[in-house]
Amino acid sequence: MVCACQSTSPPAGAPDVPAGVITWGASAHVVGEAVADRGYRLVVRTSVAGSDPRIRLSNAFGDRPVTFGSVYAGLRKRGAELVRGSNRRLTFEGARSVTVPAGETVLSDPLPGRLPALTDLVVSLHTPDAAGPLTGHWLALQTSYVTSGDHTGEESAASWTRTTGSWSYLDAVSVRARAGTTAVAALGDSITDGRHASGGLNRRWPDHLARRLHQAEGDVRGVANEGIAGNKVLADGAGPSALNRLERDVLAQPGVRTVFLFEGVNDIKARTGVTAGELIDGYREITGRAHAAGICVVAATIAPFKGWPEWDEDAEAVRRTVNTYIRTGGEFDAVTDFDRVLRSPRDPERIRPAFDGGDHLHPGDRGMRAMADAVDLESLDCDRVKR
Template structure:
């Protein structure tokens, strides 16, 4: 990590530095329903309701970009709030280490030209484009204050990344002194986009805790979509953006760990700029729920996701459900549903491509179990090696299909 940061240092003077420093504070602008911006998503995290308050709190959130480009924009969400939230002092910079930023990289963001924005309950807002270039594969830091944020927070509780909290009034500072508390969650921020090279597209991974990265090593970006982003960065392909739309405990059909995949598809996936392909890897939480669902129920959910994505002109790559024998909710009946569902994914022809995560992760001695070398310890979630093996199994050409299949 230190070596990667050091390489970014010479760029810090120009990255995000084209915007002149603003010496005056503009009044807050009311948020309006955002339209999908031009550009390509470079990072995302799906929001859900978090039952806490964030009044009089500063946030310094660390995220990892995938594709690089210019004209950075962020999306702030109050999708699960029950009252308006005002965001003050919003800044974007590059991380040096911990909560400290590269000197000269921390720049103010605006919203319709204002330095503050109020987002009504249930809404999101996009920032104005920030002139300057943002590198690929770098730690971006978004800082903002929520001086009067009462009621539920919209955010992503399991970030697998350390971010920082502090008192209000320090977002423009590049030092770490004011950011004394750590957090493993992201609050209010749910997407970042850039204007990339013409023709560049993105893939959004729609999933549960495996996609979210549970059992991967915190602060190392070893979720399987992170490994995929590294492969795409090196590859001769126009797909460079990777957004992680995984939520722990999420299901395809019913709400629980966040809204179901069906209910959040538009907001978390189809709204992302530059989206070329939806990568669908979800279903184990539906299968192991008690009482369990039928294979036909889950297959119907997959079909509805594919139909909506195809109707929006997007490719759909589906992945088989991984083995989970040894997890407390495994049963022979659940395993039978998993096998039927995987047969549909492999053989139905209803997806533009299939990635067989089951085949990659399963043990040859007991195919209902994860191979021990890939097992994160709970027999459901892969470890770092398993996450990398999953990303390596993705056919990169499948992420850039010509479009939905003909009827």
């Protein structure tokens, strides 16, 4: 657990200082209007274990500065209640409060102690005078809590009686892990975001992947879910496009070794005339920018979606062409064929019924598990040199 102890990190300048690596992430976008004197108790699930956790708070989509009057982190016992003795104040360059300008993010100071893998971390924060657009992540599939006033330091759930299905302001948690430990960032849309996975049970495909990596022996152990429901590769809409958020959500995150690229169905089904060539050019730009940063790229084929209202033969033709490029283009470090994993043997343009979450586009729990199981864990690392 996060303990009230001295930092386990070696002193500055010592050899083999563990590097920072992201243990949880959620892509930021606009989730509504900010409220003054609001407290948020945000529940997130770690992937890789480590020491000295740090959090990143985002005002990326605000139109004015936002002040966080107090911020705490602890471990969840149940609901909004925390493990006794685990809730401790976070600081920012030594200060107990921090003001984040519009369009910016801020990283906390390290919190001394250990943070286990696959654990519910709870970040509590208070915004005394917030207003304007609220930066956060809408589809959390995790119950968090809100209140009026500053109750961030309390471990009891008594003041945290209202619930929310979104994460506000918090978009990343990182730790110091053993030397060589890295992470994969899943850049995706609502399928990666887990739309039809069971809420509160961490059954999105990146969650299953995190559990597999935890049991494996490789260096890639952290997982950041950078999916946004409705997101596209090329055009802004449900959050910035993959092209426009690649830097903040992937390249700027500590310890990311690989971007797992699984996007494109929203570009295709939107009926805006996006061609296979345009979408392929988008993939190439993402791949080029990641490779320039020394980051591996694993691409996944676009899953079938016949039966979804926006499906038609033209969209299907684009999907097939793009998938052929993903499989055979040779530009990625590895490929995971989610199309073959999910498609029905009787009608390859449809999701297999057992994997269908009910709308013929989003996999359910069984489909999510099958996707994670299809990822070759060794493919998540490559011989590129990080910049």
